[in-house]
Amino acid sequence: MTVLSPPHLSRIARPGVLFMVLVVGLSAFGVGCADRAESDGETDGTGPLGIGKEVTVPIPAAVTMVVSNGAEPRSLLRPDYPAGTVQQVTLYTAHRIEQQLDGQPPRDFSTPALTIPMTAQTTSEGIDLVLGMVTSPDPKLAKALTKIGGSHAGFDLSELGAITELRLEPAPEVSNTARTALEHAFYQAVYRSIAFPGEPVGEGAVWTVRQDVASGVLLDQVTTATLTKREGDRLTIELHVTQTPKSLVWTLPNHAGTLDIRDYVMQGTGVITVDLGLPLPVSGSITVGGHQVYRDPRTASTLQQKIDTQVSWVE
Numbered sequence: 001m002t003v004l005s006p007p008h009l010s011r012i013a014r015p016g017v018l019f020m021v022l023v024v025g026l027s028a029f030g031v032g033c034a035d036r037a038e039s040d041g042e043t044d045g046t047g048p049l050g051i052g053k054e055v056t057v058p059i060p061a062a063v064t065m066v067v068s069n070g071a072e073p074r075s076l077l078r079p080d081y082p083a084g085t086v087q088q089v090t091l092y093t094a095h096r097i098e099q100q101l102d103g104q105p106p107r108d109f110s111t112p113a114l115t116i117p118m119t120a121q122t123t124s125e126g127i128d129l130v131l132g133m134v135t136s137p138d139p140k141l142a143k144a145l146t147k148i149g150g151s152h153a154g155f156d157l158s159e160l161g162a163i164t165e166l167r168l169e170p171a172p173e174v175s176n177t178a179r180t181a182l183e184h185a186f187y188q189a190v191y192r193s194i195a196f197p198g199e200p201v202g203e204g205a206v207w208t209v210r211q212d213v214a215s216g217v218l219l220d221q222v223t224t225a226t227l228t229k230r231e232g233d234r235l236t237i238e239l240h241v242t243q244t245p246k247s248l249v250w251t252l253p254n255h256a257g258t259l260d261i262r263d264y265v266m267q268g269t270g271v272i273t274v275d276l277g278l279p280l281p282v283s284g285s286i287t288v289g290g291h292q293v294y295r296d297p298r299t300a301s302t303l304q305q306k307i308d309t310q311v312s313w314v315e
Contacts, residue, residue: 054152054169060212062162062195070205070227077196077227077235079161080276085122087278090115092312093185100304112138114145114185118153120279126156126165127279134182144177153186155279162195162209192286192311194225194237194272203230217261218246233276241288242267250294259294262302266290272313285312 094113100106117132130152134145148170156165166186170179197207205227213219221243229236243266250259270286289308295301 054167057166057168059163059166059190060214061164062158062160062209062211064160064195064197065208065210066197066199066201067206067208067224068204069199070202072202074200074202074205076200077161077276078159079157079279080233081122081279083122083124085277085279087120087280088117088315089120089280089282090117090314091185091189092116092310092314093188094308094310095184095188096308098306102301111181111184112136112141114181116182116185122279126167127154129153129155131182134178136181141177141181144175145181147171147173147175148178148182151182153182155190158195160195160198163190163193166190188309188311191221192241192270192288194223194239194274201227203227212246213243217250219243219266220246228271234282235274235276237272237274239270239272239286240267241269241286243288243290257296257298260297261292262295263291263293265292266307268309270311281313282315283313285310 092113092115096108096110098106098108098110113136115135117134118129119132121128121130130150131148133149136142136145151171151174152167152169154167155163156167158164168183168186170182174182191211191213195209197205201207207225209223209225211221211223213221221241224240226238227235228238243264245261245264248261250261252258266288267290268286268288270284272281272284272286274281287308287310289306291307292305294303294305
């Protein structure tokens with residue numbers, strides 16, 4: 001992945017550039033390790049995912065804790081599918097962000113929504129994905145996405161179903177714009193996934209999943225899951241997600257200074273349906289949003305952001 005590295009800036013030029021870094025480096029939940037390509041053009045050289053090469057990205061460990069074991073009967077929730085299990089599912093992601101610098105008018109930095117049909121096949125090591133025709137309502141991005149069909153991706157999973165690695169391998173002819181959009185979409189999906197508890201549970205069970213999210217500022221994400229319904233291997237799970245910065249000061253890369261986090265609220269809810277015999281969610285949607293305020297202590301400039309992200313699955 002490519003990490004944004006802002007140059008050393010003068011006192012006058014510094015605020016605007018640093019706040020642009022915030023937009024591309026912090027705003028997309030869970031995708032802070034990727035830089036954002038311009039939607040109206042292509043960059044030369046290697047893209048965020050490389051050219052025709054598989055990139056494997058480790059995902060921070062997810063730690064589960066049972067709050068309530070729920071009603072009897074109880075059992076361990078574990079993915080249970082043989083190698084070669086095939087599932088067709090569509091992933092939809094949308095990310096909206098509005099920012100305001102000091103007293104300037106608000107600006108829209110939203111990234112276009114993506115609809116990603118895919119075929120998942122389980123292996124002895126994880127889940128392999130073959131992407132179908134990826135679409136977007138944005139005409140320029142839609143054009144860039146036309147060559148992404150047939151590209152590969154994948155997940156490696158822990159015993160509890162947590163994603164431990166994300167693998168991405170777009171076709172060599174895929175543009176940097178399309179690669180970046182695909183990476184952002186999969187990061188949103190990864191950090192909206194759920195891990196199962198380590199103890200037997202039944203309907204009504206509640207557990208938490210704690211995970212670090214690297215998004216420029218290191219975030220502590222806590223997902224509270226409630227098993228509201230079970231019919232055989234099919235589980236309906238309500239989710240509540242919160243994020244909290246682990247520090248109130250962000251030290252920027254390349255000695256570019258620091259930014260104070262004056263306010264940070266990100267939370268959301270959703271419901272997903274999973275089948276223990278299938279590798280991906282069969283349905284569901286999760287929306288997380290909130291607002292942040294960052295202040296440059298050297299210039300007293302302030303950036304406010306309003307963010308909303310949505311991840312949906314449908315068979």
